[in-house]
Amino acid sequence: MREELERLLEKQGYGFAGDHGGVKLCHWTKEDLKEGGRSCYKGSFYGVESHRCMQMTPVVDYCNFRCLYCWRSQDFDTSPNGRVWDDPEELFEDSVNEQQRLMSGYKGQDVTDMEKWVKANRPKHVAISLNGEPTVYPYLADFIEMCHDHDMTTMVVTNGSFPDQIRTLAEEDALPTQLYVSVDAPNEEIFEKLCVPMNGGAWDKLNETLKLVSDLDCRTVARHTLVKDWNMGHYDEYADLIEKADPDFIECKGYVYVGYSRQRMKEENMPTYSEIRQHANRLAERIPHTYEADREDSRVSLLVHPDAERRIPKAADEELDPIDVTDDVSVGVNENGAGGCGTACGCASM
Ligand code: SF4
Numbered sequence: 222m223r224e225e226l227e228r229l230l231e232k233q234g235y236g237f238a239g240d241h242g243g244v245k246l247c248h249w250t251k252e253d254l255k256e257g258g259r260s261c262y263k264g265s266f267y268g269v270e271s272h273r274c275m276q277m278t279p280v281v282d283y284c285n286f287r288c289l290y291c292w293r294s295q296d297f298d299t300s301p302n303g304r305v306w307d308d309p310e311e312l313f314e315d316s317v318n319e320q321q322r323l324m325s326g327y328k329g330q331d332v333t334d335m336e337k338w339v340k341a342n343r344p345k346h347v348a349i350s351l352n353g354e355p356t357v358y359p360y361l362a363d364f365i366e367m368c369h370d371h372d373m374t375t376m377v378v379t380n381g382s383f384p385d386q387i388r389t390l391a392e393e394d395a396l397p398t399q400l401y402v403s404v405d406a407p408n409e410e411i412f413e414k415l416c417v418p419m420n421g422g423a424w425d426k427l428n429e430t431l432k433l434v435s436d437l438d439c440r441t442v443a444r445h446t447l448v449k450d451w452n453m454g455h456y457d458e459y460a461d462l463i464e465k466a467d468p469d470f471i472e473c474k475g476y477v478y479v480g481y482s483r484q485r486m487k488e489e490n491m492p493t494y495s496e497i498r499q500h501a502n503r504l505a506e507r508i509p510h511t512y513e514a515d516r517e518d519s520r521v522s523l524l525v526h527p528d529a530e531r532r533i534p535k536a537a538d539e540e541l542d543p544i545d546v547t548d549d550v551s552v553g554v555n556e557n558g559a560g561g562c563g564t565a566c567g568c569a570s571m
Contacts, residue, residue: 236319239307243281244319256334262516267533275344278351279358287417292480309363345536350378356386362395374398381430396439407455431466441468448476449492460507469529473501475520
């Protein structure tokens, strides 16, 4: 990773795993650590416990899109070619150690619920999202399997431009617990302008991924980031894309004018909460999914397929986890090498 990018990410509170992985405590993980704290909307929608969630990415420094609404820095490397990829086991262990290191700053704070804090050091859910495009990592299947072997559930968020990688996950029986595909444009013209793929053919690849999604043996989500004056409305075109993928869930999430997106978007591009709900309701009129829930603080509405089960399977709670976390992580180093320090950062949720 370029030193400049590493320094920037470090300033933003990122921890690093291997040569190209990143970990960052999610805003909601920190929120849920507090006494009486709350989970993110995926807690309300699916039952994810935010304080036990590890937000990470296997590829923090590369994405093949430059979406205008993305709040992350897009000072990415321009190509992943010729890179030496991290071993998935090393990436996994480093990620958990980094999560513990970042978590150590919250130990003993007045607002911290220490019972939750101890559990939080043994993450049970991995949100493989954060920064960069995770499906670029060639050993994603092994990494996901490793998470599942440690009794963790997983969510992967992809821009859908690498259908072969999704095929590999399916063939190797290594699909995540829940796969998100971003569907942020109703047609190719808007897609090219709003998502700015670096290579040709990305719209076709996304459509290929959507077709695959309908047959996958895992929970599936189509996520629309709604940007006013850009990609809202177009209900029939969205319905056609949804029909192709037949996902379990659809999340209609409003764009938020934060971070680096302020350099490319205007505040007026943020839809109101009622516009988001209206969009979701109008879409629901055209597809089998029904409007089931929303969360105003995350500006998101959920549509659910009639056959889908909302609760995410709970990761087993038995004491199989080899990560030996005592309630004293902030001093000393555990058997996997996690030391202690304090880091606080904020981000919009994935
Ligand atoms: S990373 Fe995602 S799933 Fe995990 S707590 Fe944050 S918003 Fe929720």
